Amino acid sequence: MSDPHVVCVFGTRPEAIKMAPVVRALRARGDVRTSVCLTGQHREMLTQVTDLFGIAPDRNLDLMRAAQGLTHVTSAALEGLDTAFAEMRPDWVLVHGDTTTTMAAALAAYYRQIPVGHVEAGLRTGDIYSPWPEEMNRRIAGAISTLHFAPTTGAADNLTREGIDAGRIAVTGNTVIDALLWCRDHALADPAARAAMERRFAFLDPAKKLILVTGHRRENHAGGLEKMCAALRSLAARGDTEIVYPVHLNPEVQRAARTVLDGVAGVHLIEPLDYLPFVWLMTRARLIVTDSGGVQEEAPSLGVPVLVTRDTTERPEAVEAGTVRLVGTDTDAILWEAEALLDDETAHAAMARAHNPYGDGAAAGRIVSRLLQEKPEWYRNSASSASAISASPPPPSSRMRA
Ligand code: UD1
Numbered sequence: 001m002s003d004p005h006v007v008c009v010f011g012t013r014p015e016a017i018k019m020a021p022v023v024r025a026l027r028a029r030g031d032v033r034t035s036v037c038l039t040g041q042h043r044e045m046l047t048q049v050t051d052l053f054g055i056a057p058d059r060n061l062d063l064m065r066a067a068q069g070l071t072h073v074t075s076a077a078l079e080g081l082d083t084a085f086a087e088m089r090p091d092w093v094l095v096h097g098d099t100t101t102t103m104a105a106a107l108a109a110y111y112r113q114i115p116v117g118h119v120e121a122g123l124r125t126g127d128i129y130s131p132w133p134e135e136m137n138r139r140i141a142g143a144i145s146t147l148h149f150a151p152t153t154g155a156a157d158n159l160t161r162e163g164i165d166a167g168r169i170a171v172t173g174n175t176v177i178d179a180l181l182w183c184r185d186h187a188l189a190d191p192a193a194r195a196a197m198e199r200r201f202a203f204l205d206p207a208k209k210l211i212l213v214t215g216h217r218r219e220n221h222a223g224g225l226e227k228m229c230a231a232l233r234s235l236a237a238r239g240d241t242e243i244v245y246p247v248h249l250n251p252e253v254q255r256a257a258r259t260v261l262d263g264v265a266g267v268h269l270i271e272p273l274d275y276l277p278f279v280w281l282m283t284r285a286r287l288i289v290t291d292s293g294g295v296q297e298e299a300p301s302l303g304v305p306v307l308v309t310r311d312t313t314e315r316p317e318a319v320e321a322g323t324v325r326l327v328g329t330d331t332d333a334i335l336w337e338a339e340a341l342l343d344d345e346t347a348h349a350a351m352a353r354a355h356n357p358y359g360d361g362a363a364a365g366r367i368v369s370r371l372l373q374e375k376p377e378w379y380r381n382s383a384s385s386a387s388a389i390s391a392s393p394p395p396p397s398s399r400m401r402a
């Protein structure tokens with residue numbers, strides 16, 4: 001019996017960060033063939049990650065266009081992945097999270113009847129427009145997937161409530177913690193790497209309080225980002241803060257950030273950072289203001305308070321534990337919460353406790369072990385390849401459904 005062929009598909013920065021540990025864990029094994037297929041939904045921001053983790057893709061559809069719409073990403077990914085799957089003939093396709101790449105890859109695999117494993121499965125807000133389109137992307141990926149790797153028991157509960165067989169769900173922790181701990185405890189443990197970070201950020205005044213900012217969600221494009229930036233402008237005017245905002249390359253985000261914050265003293269609008277310097281800045285921040293999903297998961301492990309500029313979150317664990325607070329995009333609300341964390345040591349200390357609801361850094365190993373319990377011959381069928389392959393019929397109870 002040949003080794004199973006697992007094709008990992010991803011296309012954006014956060015998927016790459018979170019799939020890198022899975023790719024490395026798969027490649028460390030001698031009993032599986034692993035390929036990486038990038039959609040290229042992101043370009044520069046994707047290469048930043050694949051370079052850091054030493055992931056050479058087997059294919060890259062390179063589909064990104066400036067200011068792309070959801071229909072372009074979906075249709076180009078679906079077309080490109082269909083051809084890629086026909087040629088690569090995966091036994092399994094692994095997708096991650098909730099981007100349009102995730103949804104299209106799950107659908108393309110389904111059309112070829114290739115079983116799908118969904119990493120970071122089961123996150124839900126219950127509102128299909130918040131976050132948009134991610135809530136629908138992950139529901140579609142979940143409906144198609146055969147194996148669901150849920151990061152938390154809460155995410156697993158969401159899936160069982162939707163009728164997914166508990167035997168198809170594995171609670172693994174979130175692979176973002178694997179990536180984060182690798183960076184913090186290995187890459188950044190090197191004194192030369194730390195010295196390089198000190199030099200790179202020598203422009204920051206250590207006497208001032210560092211506020212690290214990211215923002216990109218599509219539902220915040222229609223005014224939300226500008227309102228967040230207005231709060232940052234007021235925070236900069238205090239004079240005791242340094243605001244570092246690596247601005248996402250989405251032109252809408254660039255426009256909003258630059259319109260409100262260009263030239264404001266104490267605000268550093270910079271290019272998206274490589275993961276290593278971003279982690280380094282997170283470890284030094286007094287607080288983080290973000291609408292990012294990944295940052296909400298990372299910051300609690302580092303003990304850094306996070307204000308989330310969204311109205312909903314699919315990551316309730318850190319909110320319940322008190323290290324993440326949902327503040328929406330109202331300028332005054334962001335300002336009020338941020339000032340409390342800057343000025344009140346007790347309020348800051350109450351949020352700054354390090355805790356780990358999202359994982360222990362060993363999620364990727366659990367995912368690979370669970371995946372490889374499955375036998376490819378249970379699933380092989382003619383639709384999964386360009387030319388029909390013969391397959392022994394699967395045991396009746398093993399031909400699993402999502
Ligand atoms: C996408 C995902 C979102 C995820 C986010 C992570 C969808 C619909 N959205 O949103 O779920 O949270 O990535 O960052 O899947 N661009 C570049 N270079 C890059 C990356 C982006 O120039 O390396 C610009 C391009 O003009 C591109 C635009 O950003 O058209 C938007 O990229 P896209 O992936 O469609 O949306 P994001 O807002 O990045």
Ligand code: UDP
Pocket residue numbers: 013014017176214216246271272273274275276278279291292293294295298
């Ligand atoms: N990140 C990064 N460089 C930056 C900003 C963020 O490497 O300049 C990392 C961050 O640590 C997290 C991931 O990118 O792991 C989050 O990506 P993003 O916010 O784009 O997407 P989301 O998580 O919201 O889907």
